[in-house]
Amino acid sequence: MFYLLLEMKILEENAGALTNFEVLDFLRAKGASKDPSRVLAKVAMSEYKVYDYLVKTPAGSQTRESVKEYFTAIKQHDLSEAEVLNVLNIRPASEVEIYHIIEDCEERFPDEEVTEIVEKVGNTLPAPPDKATPEEITKGDEETETQKHDEISQDQTEDGEQMDTS
Amino acid sequence: MFYLSKIEHKFALPPHLLARPIREAIQSELERLFLDKVIQKLGLCISVYDITSIEGGSIFPGAGAPTYQVVFNLIMFRPFPGEIISAKVMSLDADGVRLSLGFFEDIYIPTHHMPYPSYYISKNNTRKWTWEYGEETDEFNIEISNEVIRFQVLSVSYPTIPVEQAKESKPFAPMVVNGSLYHEGLGPVSWWQ
Numbered sequence: 001m002f003y004l005l006l007e008m009k010i011l012e013e014n015a016g017a018l019t020n021f022e023v024l025d026f027l028r029a030k031g032a033s034k035d036p037s038r039v040l041a042k043v044a045m046s047e048y049k050v051y052d053y054l055v056k057t058p059a060g061s062q063t064r065e066s067v068k069e070y071f072t073a074i075k076q077h078d079l080s081e082a083e084v085l086n087v088l089n090i091r092p093a094s095e096v097e098i099y100h101i102i103e104d105c106e107e108r109f110p111d112e113e114v115t116e117i118v119e120k121v122g123n124t125l126p127a128p129p130d131k132a133t134p135e136e137i138t139k140g141d142e143e144t145e146t147q148k149h150d151e152i153s154q155d156q157t158e159d160g161e162q163m164d165t166s
Numbered sequence: 167m168f169y170l171s172k173i174e175h176k177f178a179l180p181p182h183l184l185a186r187p188i189r190e191a192i193q194s195e196l197e198r199l200f201l202d203k204v205i206q207k208l209g210l211c212i213s214v215y216d217i218t219s220i221e222g223g224s225i226f227p228g229a230g231a232p233t234y235q236v237v238f239n240l241i242m243f244r245p246f247p248g249e250i251i252s253a254k255v256m257s258l259d260a261d262g263v264r265l266s267l268g269f270f271e272d273i274y275i276p277t278h279h280m281p282y283p284s285y286y287i288s289k290n291n292t293r294k295w296t297w298e299y300g301e302e303t304d305e306f307n308i309e310i311s312n313e314v315i316r317f318q319v320l321s322v323s324y325p326t327i328p329v330e331q332a333k334e335s336k337p338f339a340p341m342v343v344n345g346s347l348y349h350e351g352l353g354p355v356s357w358w359q
Contacts, residue, residue: 007175007176008173008174008175008176009173009174009175010171010172010173010205010208011172011173011174011237012171012172013171013207013208014169014170014171015169015170015171015172015239016169016170017168017169017170018168018169018170018241019168020167020168022168023168023212023213023241026213026215026241027213030213044197044201044202046201046202046212046269047201047212047213049268049269050212050213050243050268050269052268053267053268053269057252082246082248082249085249086248086249086250089167090250090252090316096350096351096358097351097358099350099351100250100318100349100350100351100352101250101351103248
């Protein structure tokens with residue numbers, strides 16, 4: 001017989017917002033991948049479900065540099081934190097898609113600024129995984145792209161881990 | 167949709183994990199306790215992000231396992247009102263549409279938040295919601311398929327656990343997201359391209 005001392009205290013309800021890309025990056029660093037042999041990774045089934053969802057969203061083709069570039073470029077516009085995050089996670093490709101992510105868009109931003117924002121999104125963030133043009137993606141190419149991308153994120157994560165231990 | 171939440175938890179570490187290095191054992195137990203579970207007001211726990219500190223390890227009299235006090239960060243899925251999320255249709259009926267993210271399936275769009283005007287049609291074996299836009303009929307449909315649907319989060323609620331449930335009622339959902347498809351830009355992505 002043993003006592004189950006269960007006491008949970010919430011220290012910080014919100015210790016920081018995470019972009020879809022950061023969560024995907026975290027799961028990848030844990031070992032999640034599109035590889036069908038998933039038994040070996042230390043990733044739980046429920047975590048894999050999140051990975052499978054995120055990998056198909058625009059976050060699936062984002063990289064750390066592109067996200068950093070996006071944040072720098074978007075700073076010049078007066079968007080709330082929630083809107084910056086929404087735009088990053090959805091990666092709108094046209095004005096119509098943006099109108100609705102940004103509250104009172106027509107009143108706060110002149111048309112040219114909206115177009116500018118859409119352009120900046122298009123320039124800094126890669127196209128979502130399923131929107132890549134057919135000529136670019138053949139079966140073989142898709143795998144090398146994902147591998148290259150995985151390698152890049154792993155290299156970056158290794159740097160990240162080194163920083164944490166020091 | 168994801169936030170980090172810092173939690174402090176005191177718990178006993180089951181003896182069968184004691185052969186492992188302490189961090190690994192604690193991570194394993196935290197994952198068993200929190201992963202895929204809903205914490206009221208914080209959302210659905212996706213992952214243990216990191217462990218900030220581990221204290222304790224003393225064994226209380228009569229207990230067979232050491233008790234640890236651990237401070238750690240969890241990645242929580244907690245959509246905010248106004249957020250726009252892509253999902254897939256899981257089921258539909260006259261009361262609205264139910265959407266799923268794969269890892270979370272309790273997203274409901276009630277009738278009054280469907281695009282206006284739209285109608286629920288259940289005919290032969292097909293069920294769908296049709297949006298009447300302009301002269302077109304039957305061009306804008308929402309059906310169970312692999313298509314990506316964008317919805318806007320209206321609210322997130324955490325219903326209290328019912329003491330008793332009727333046998334045929336839906337399994338209890340500890341976290342429910344209410345959404346809307348009302349505005350321009352929402353609904354199947356194909357409608358807006």
